[in-house]
Amino acid sequence: MRADKPPHLEEAPAPDEEEILTPEQLAEVWAAEAPEPAGPVANLLSSLVALGLGLAGMLLSLKLGLGTPAEPRPGMWPFIVSLVVAVLSVVQVVIGRTGGKDGEKFSSYSWYAAIGFATLIGMVLLMPVVGFEIPSLLLCFIWMRWLGGERWRSATMYSILIVAAFYAIFIAALGTTIPRLF
Amino acid sequence: MDFFGPVLDGFGVVLDPTNLLYCLLGVAIGMLIGVLPGLGPAATIAILLPLTYGVEPVTAIIMLAGIFYGAQYGGTITSVLLRIPGEASSVVTVFDGYVLAKQGRAGTALGIAAIGSFVGGTIGIIGLTFLAPLVAGFALDFGPPEYTALALLGILLVATISGGSKIKALIAAALGLFLATVGRDIFTGAERFTFGNLSLADGIDFVPIAMGLFGVGEILYNLEERHRAAAAPVAVANVWPSRKDLKQSSGAIGRGSVLGFFLGILPGGGATIASLAAYAVEKKRAKDPSRFGKGAIEGVAGPESANNAAATSSFIPLLTLGIPANATMAIIFGALLIQGLTPGPQLITEQPELFWGVVNSMYIGNILLLIMSIPLVGLFVRILRIRAAILAPITALITMLGAYTIRNSMFDVMLVVLFGAVGYLMKKFGFEPGPLVLAFVLGSLLESSLRRSLLVLEGDPTGFFSRPISGTLLVIFVFVAVWPMVKTVIEKRKKANALLSETKVKEKV
Numbered sequence: 036m037r038a039d040k041p042p043h044l045e046e047a048p049a050p051d052e053e054e055i056l057t058p059e060q061l062a063e064v065w066a067a068e069a070p071e072p073a074g075p076v077a078n079l080l081s082s083l084v085a086l087g088l089g090l091a092g093m094l095l096s097l098k099l100g101l102g103t104p105a106e107p108r109p110g111m112w113p114f115i116v117s118l119v120v121a122v123l124s125v126v127q128v129v130i131g132r133t134g135g136k137d138g139e140k141f142s143s144y145s146w147y148a149a150i151g152f153a154t155l156i157g158m159v160l161l162m163p164v165v166g167f168e169i170p171s172l173l174l175c176f177i178w179m180r181w182l183g184g185e186r187w188r189s190a191t192m193y194s195i196l197i198v199a200a201f202y203a204i205f206i207a208a209l210g211t212t213i214p215r216l217f
Numbered sequence: 218m219d220f221f222g223p224v225l226d227g228f229g230v231v232l233d234p235t236n237l238l239y240c241l242l243g244v245a246i247g248m249l250i251g252v253l254p255g256l257g258p259a260a261t262i263a264i265l266l267p268l269t270y271g272v273e274p275v276t277a278i279i280m281l282a283g284i285f286y287g288a289q290y291g292g293t294i295t296s297v298l299l300r301i302p303g304e305a306s307s308v309v310t311v312f313d314g315y316v317l318a319k320q321g322r323a324g325t326a327l328g329i330a331a332i333g334s335f336v337g338g339t340i341g342i343i344g345l346t347f348l349a350p351l352v353a354g355f356a357l358d359f360g361p362p363e364y365t366a367l368a369l370l371g372i373l374l375v376a377t378i379s380g381g382s383k384i385k386a387l388i389a390a391a392l393g394l395f396l397a398t399v400g401r402d403i404f405t406g407a408e409r410f411t412f413g414n415l416s417l418a419d420g421i422d423f424v425p426i427a428m429g430l431f432g433v434g435e436i437l438y439n440l441e442e443r444h445r446a447a448a449a450p451v452a453v454a455n456v457w458p459s460r461k462d463l464k465q466s467s468g469a470i471g472r473g474s475v476l477g478f479f480l481g482i483l484p485g486g487g488a489t490i491a492s493l494a495a496y497a498v499e500k501k502r503a504k505d506p507s508r509f510g511k512g513a514i515e516g517v518a519g520p521e522s523a524n525n526a527a528a529t530s531s532f533i534p535l536l537t538l539g540i541p542a543n544a545t546m547a548i549i550f551g552a553l554l555i556q557g558l559t560p561g562p563q564l565i566t567e568q569p570e571l572f573w574g575v576v577n578s579m580y581i582g583n584i585l586l587l588i589m590s591i592p593l594v595g596l597f598v599r600i601l602r603i604r605a606a607i608l609a610p611i612t613a614l615i616t617m618l619g620a621y622t623i624r625n626s627m628f629d630v631m632l633v634v635l636f637g638a639v640g641y642l643m644k645k646f647g648f649e650p651g652p653l654v655l656a657f658v659l660g661s662l663l664e665s666s667l668r669r670s671l672l673v674l675e676g677d678p679t680g681f682f683s684r685p686i687s688g689t690l691l692v693i694f695v696f697v698a699v700w701p702m703v704k705t706v707i708e709k710r711k712k713a714n715a716l717l718s719e720t721k722v723k724e725k726v
Contacts, residue, residue, distance in 0.1 A: 057510045058312040081646035085388050105676025109402040112664045119391040127384045137381040137647030148441040155634045175610040183606020211622050
């Protein structure tokens, strides 16, 4: 998809091209449109992360002491839960070695999510320094212009309108103490 | 009139202007997010949690409940007009609804869906009114072993019924249980996994987790999932269904409502499964099943009634047992805890105004939704034209500023964003965040019931099986846990046998 076109115009099939599909055909279309499953490498990596968390949990719980079932110490329950995580992760490593159908492969669009995350972090860091207005304005603009494919003019206009509306609601009407510039 | 006294008092609570306003707000938001693909009810309720801090508990829950059942109405509109299910529970509506729309009967489909939803919702509320006190009365005798078994079974069912890898869902649930142990141990006072951090001593707060995993996680995910482009919605003419259509679908509406009601009560059940089951039932019952998928009105009426009845009845386990049946209910559970209320069997007797206020608000909510989906449907069809690119930053800003207002802390906002990244990654790697949040919410209940039971049973775990209710629940637990494995083994053996006989036949030849 090119970013300079509004997304709602993209890929829109002409209404007359759309034939009537049976539920089975429709399910096939959806399956074909659905993103690819994450695959064996992703399964291995994510299961190992889970395994690591489980093992770390077990170690930390051991340090707290297990006790006996009749007189459990603080570590007993977290130990059981971590043990479950660790065992299931090992099972998942084995079962999912050929990939499985779950998860989604990262695509070039995954950068959109990464950029989105970065702008959110940026906003958290900037808000205490310069108030919420400018970071919000930037966030709206970036999300609309580059992540959403709006045109310059509409992105600018909507960003200003949205931030003004949030100012009116959160500051003027509700009187919250959100850090602000004005 | 012992029974009806509190029920009628509940109407007094609902008719309070503030509560009416929040009910309207809730169902309108629900309808909106139902219409707009992307954010589901769980994410929306999570994002709006900060809104509930300043209001009375009953008002807060009336609004959150409205979002949940309102979304079931709105999800229909995109299914019928665009062939895109607005909510998971409206997927089957696409099959016949969109075909009806293509045949120029979009209005009929929407009208019947609205009426079916209303009937389903109302039957759900009536069932809830009579069944909830019974369940709560029964559960009053539950001791710690029963709660342990119930919570375990609830978590297991939610994890195994969710789509995708069941083992990954169980791992997520176990991680949720682990996160719930962070903080001071209630039995010994020892600090667990706090690493000397004071702000962790009281445990990890539920709100940043829910807002992050569900809210921001889904917002980030939607940024990437560049929407299967929406075609222009089909024009909607007359929404009032004819008498013939009504007659034809009345059976489906009735069956769907009853089926949905019962499926909604089961943990892990809920609106999505109810709608699938209702579609299957209608297709099976029909004299001419080949009509389905080609514009059978029953294929819209049944599932739409069922998902509303199920959305309503899934409040029963939450409000009577304190066990949320699905992810959305887990967030409402969290909202009740924030308000200082612990849902459970004592809720009806100790907080009758809250209980009946919320239940009765659903009548009003359903009437409001019927009005929004029949005379005002044109308005919501027009909302379909709002572009996702413009909505995304709005939801992000609501989340960020909302998270700040909870405790005026930037640290909370940071947590929400970080949990958002975790939620996004979990989704990409096939771990559903739903079971994690559900298990997190139930974690402390489960641990304390387990430890109390072990004290009662003097450390003998077999004692769980000698009590009838906890024993039955645990047997079901074991069955649900083991059945998938047994099934795979049987299937493999069948395949092997088939292969074996095939080779034998070949050898003979």
